[in-house]
Amino acid sequence: MAAREARRSDQPRGGLSATTLRAIERASGEFATSAVDEMQRRLPWFTKMTADQRASVKLVVQTGAAGFVEWFHDPRSALRMTVLTFRGAPRDLSRWVSLRQTVELVRVAIEVYEEHIPSLARDEAERDRLTEAVLRYGREVAFAAATSYAAAAESRGAWDARLEALVVDGIVRGDAEETLLSRAAALGWAPGAPATVIVGGSPSEDQPTMLYEVRNRAARTGRPVLIGVQGERLVVVLGGPIERPAELEDLNPMAEVFAEGPVIAGPTVPRLAEAHRSAAEALSGLRAVAGWPSAPRPVRAVELLPERALDGDADAQAQLVEQIARPLEDSGGALLETVQTYLEAGGVLESCARQLYVHPNTVRYRLKRTAELTGRNPLDARDAHVLRIALTVGRLNRS
Missing domain, CATH: 3.30.70.2730 (Alpha-Beta Plaits)
Structure with missing residues (x-):
């Protein structure tokens, strides 16, 4: 009876005997240690990490090794188990381990598993099954790592978007500088x-x-x-x-x-x-x-x-006065009078010259001086409009 129960407990599960699965489970800590040792040997940047950081990596590796056994019990839970392996890790690891480095860590760990786990098989059939399983499980772990980092990146992206909106809103409102x-x-x-x-x-x-x-x-x-x-x-x-x-x-x-x-x-x-x-x-x-x-x-x-x-913008009114009206007023009466007369004459140079009793070339010279002084050319229709409004605002400010 006891012999039959022992044989029954050792029936294959997912192509592996219970004895082999227990051996893998007991050796998961040893596999994790071997993987970390291999990482220290092959990855120069890994040796520069602190002891706490390396311990965190070892915990993740050991959890992944234990998940390998669970994966055999329920292959459909593979993604769930591998995601759990990384669920807490990226919040800590992603601060000092990039996605590229995580891929290197996963590659080293899977190579260690691939080298050691098949040796626990009872026969050649189990060895082939374990070799295939390690490769498949490694793929699941790699996808889980990428998914976790992608989720972390999305979270950071959403936070950055909210922070950016706050900055732009603060600029529009004129928030405190600090x-x-x-x-x-x-x-x-x-x-x-x-x-x-x-x-x-x-x-x-x-x-x-x-x-x-x-x-x-x-x-x-x-x-x-x-x-x-x-x-x-x-x-x-x-x-x-x-x-x-x-x-x-x-x-x-x-x-x-x-x-x-x-x-x-x-x-x-x-x-x-x-x-x-x-x-x-x-x-x-x-x-x-x-x-x-x-x-x-x-x-x-x-x-x-x-x-x-x-439209009532006081700052725009002040700019028109400072940039156009006041420079013309300070330049002397002839320049200001010429611009005003030219605008009132509808932009007809000869008519302006007759009203001022000067030669048309004199008007041209004064209009050129106006353009140099204010950056607005009275001969241009748009600039003439700006000059007219600026002079009007200047007169209203003096009244």
Whole structure:
């Protein structure tokens, strides 16, 4: 009777005898130690880890070896068991072990298993079965490791996305400098890097693709970028200066990502802590751009100073006075009188000359001086409009 029970308890399970499975289970600790020793021998970076870190790796390896026996009892639980092997590990290991290094660890461990486990077989049939099983189990472990790291990466990506949205929202609101900079630094943004805020409509469909396009286009120009979607509005903070003509060209590919409608770029500020100024001007331009139906896309907020001033933007009014009205007033009466007369004459140079009792060449010279002084050429229709609004605002401020 006892002999029959012993034979019954040693019946094959999944192609292996219970005796062999027990031998593998008892040897799991030895296999784990051998695997760690092999890792120390073959992987230079592994020897630089602390004792606690190596102990964590050994625990994962030993758990994986024990899971090999469980896998034979229930092959359908293979994925569940191997995922459990890594469930707690990535939160610790992924901080100091990359996915590439984890693959190297798995490869070494499986090679050790492949070398030692088949030696516990009772016969040639079990040896073949064990060799095949080690390879299959190794595949499951490798996929489990990749799945765990992918889940950890997704979690970090979701957290980064939320943090990025907070940074962009803080820029729009003008949050405290310390809070903004610490969050931006966590995203890899250099606090001293120049920044330009671009605003426009957000595409309503396929938002992940849109976000990818923004990052891809920014990467092509070698610029860091922060992105925030605020309802129907897309806010992009682009790193680096955007002042010279070649730099302004970088705005064109970025504008293509926005939804149909105007795209406004604020001024470039010297560092991220001042980006709220760029955001304020860009958003002011977005509200006022309807006053200039033929505005280019994208358009700088500074080009919308007249519309912003008429919309009640006190900062735009101050800029018009400081940049145009006051320099003309300080230059002397002749220059200011010539510009005012030229604008009132409907831009007809000869008519302006007759009203001022001067030669047309004198008017041309004074208009050229005006362009040099203010950056606005009275002979250009748009610049003439800006000059007219600036002089009007200047007169209203004096009244």
